[in-house]
C-alpha cells in the first residue's frame with residue numbers, strides 16, 4: 001500500500017516530541033504545505049517559522065543549536081539544501097553544529113512544479129560537506145526510523161524524502177544506523193543499490209530479472225554518507241557487478257559515492273541509474289520517471305549491462 | 317495608448333477565466349496570487365509596455381520579470397491574450413511533459429517569458445541586471461518586476477533594492493503585490509514586514525501606493541514612474557488574493573489548492589456575470 005511522506009513526517013516529529021524536549025522545528029512558510037500545523041498547535045513554542053527566508057532559516061537553526069537545542073529544519077529540498085547552501089556550509093557544517101535538515105520534495109518526483117523545484121543535486125552538494133551525514137528514506141517507516149536516528153546522533157545530518165506517496169516497504173519498524181544498509185533480496189549475479197523512491201523500482205526489477213535467470217541482490221542504501229562500506233565491499237566481491245539507482249542526478253549522488261568507494265577498494269562495473277546530466281521539467285512523476293530513465297525497466301537494462309561487463313572483464 | 321478602461325476590464329476578466337480554466341484543466345497551479353495581479357498585468361501588456369509578440373526578442377522591448385514565479389498561470393494567460401502564442405496552448409501545455417509552458421516560468425521554453433523564476437527572491441536582481449544592461453547599451457526600454465508580499469521575506473529582495481537605488485535605475489519599476497496572504501497564512505502572521513511602503517522608501521525608491529485592481533490608479537503610478545528621474549519606482553499594489561471569485565477571495569487555501577468541478581463552475585459563472 002502507498003503512504004504519504006508528508007503525513008508520515010508529522011507523525012515522526014510528533015512521536016519524538018516527548019523524548020526529545022530539546023527538539024525545535026523550523027520552517028520557512030511551508031508548515032501548511034508539509035502538514036506540520038498539528039505540531040505547532042500542540043507545541044506552539046517549539047515551532048519557529050521565519051517566513052520565506054531560507055538563508056535566515058539555516059542561520060537561525062545554527063544559533064539555536066549553539067544554545068544546546070536540537071533544531072530540525074523542514075522544507076522543500078530545493079529550498080533547504082541548494083538555496084541556502086553556503087549558509088549550511090558556514091553556519092552548520094564547518095562549526096559542526098547539531099542541526100538536522102529534513103528535505104521533502106526531492107528529485108523528479110516533484111512533478112508538475114518543474115525544474116525549478118526539482119532538487120536533483122541536493123545529495124551531491126550536501127555530501128561534499130565535512131561533518132554532514134546524508135540519508136534518504138524509501139518509505140514512511142524508514143522516515144520515522146531515520147528521524148529518530150538523526151536525533152540520537154550528535155552532529156549535522158540531512159534526510160531526503162519524496163514528495164508524496166511511497167510504497168510501504170518496511171511496514172512498521174526497521175533499523176536505521178548511520179553507515180548501515182538493508183539487504184532486501186539476495187542474489188549472486190549483480191547488486192542493485194538503491195535509495196529513496198528507487199528502492200521500490202529496484203525490487204520490481206529484481207523480480208523480473210529473476211524470471212530471466214539473473215539473480216540480483218537488492219540493497220536499500222539509505223546511508224549515502226557514511227556509506228555502508230563493509231557491505232558494499234562484501235557484495236562487490238560476491239556479485240562482481242553493481243547498479244545504483246536514485247531519483248537524483250547521476251553526478252554526485254549515491255551512484256557517485258558507490259563508484260568512489262568501490263574504485264579504490266574493489267573495482268567492479270557500476271552502472272548508475274539516475275537523472276542524466278540535465279535539468280528536469282514539468283510532468284507527472286510517472287511520465288518523468290519514464291522519460292528520464294528512472295524505472296524498473298531502466299534498472300533491468302543496467303543490470304544486464306553490468307553483468308555482461310563482468311563477463312567481458314573475466315575474458316580479459 | 318488607448319487607455320480604454322472598459323476594454324481593459326473585459327481583457328482582465330478574460331485573463332481570469334483563462335487562468336481558472338487552465339488550473340482546473342490540469343488540476344495543479346496557483347490561483348490566488350495569479351488572480352491578485354491580473355489588473356497590473358493587463359495594464360502593462362495591453363497599454364504600457366512596448367513589445368511585439370511576433371518578434372519577442374526585439375532589442376528595445378520593455379521587459380516584465382515575474383519574480384513570484386508560482387503565479388505563472390497569470391503570465392501565461394496574459395502572454396497568450398497578447399498574441400505570443402495560441403490560446404489553446406494554455407490547455408494543452410501548462411504543467412505538462414514535453415511542453416512549452418512549465419509549472420514555473422522558463423525563459424528558454426516560453427516566448428515572452430523574460431526570466432526563469434519559481435524560487436522566490438531572485439527576480440528583482442535579474443530585473444536590475446536588465447535595467448543596467450539596457451542602460452549600458454543605450455536602450456531606452458523599461459523593466460517591470462512583480463514581487464510577492466510574502467516573497468519580500470527574502471533577504472535578496474532587499475539586497476536588490478539597495479542595488480537598484482545605488483545605480484539610480486529610473487528605468488525600473490518594482491511592484492509588490494500586497495494581497496496580504498502567503499503560503500501558510502496572513503503575511504502579518506507568518507512574518508510581519510511592518511510598513512512595506514516605508515521599507516521601499518528607506519531603500520531610496522520613489523514609492524507609490526495604489527489599489528492594484530483600479531486601472532486609473534495603476535496608470536497614474538506608471539505615469540509617475542516614467543516621469544521620475546534618477547530613482548527607481550516601487551509600486552505598492554494593494555490587492556485581494558483570489559480576486560474575482562468571491563469564495564476564493566482572501567482564502568489562504570486557494571494559494572495552491574485547485575478547484576473542484578463545482579468550484580470551477582461556480583467560479584466561471586461569477587466571472588461570466590462580472591462583465
Ligand SMILES: Cc1ncc(C[n+]2csc(CCOP(=O)(O)OP(=O)(O)O)c2C)c(N)n1
Nearest residue numbers: 029349434435436464465466467497498499
Ligand atoms: C525560495 C522559495 N521558498 C519557498 C517557496 C514555496 N512557495 C511558493 S509560493 C510561496 C508563498 C508566496 O507568497 P507571496 O509572495 O505572498 O505570493 P502570493 O501570495 O502573491 O501568491 C512559497 C513559500 C518558493 N517557491 N521559493
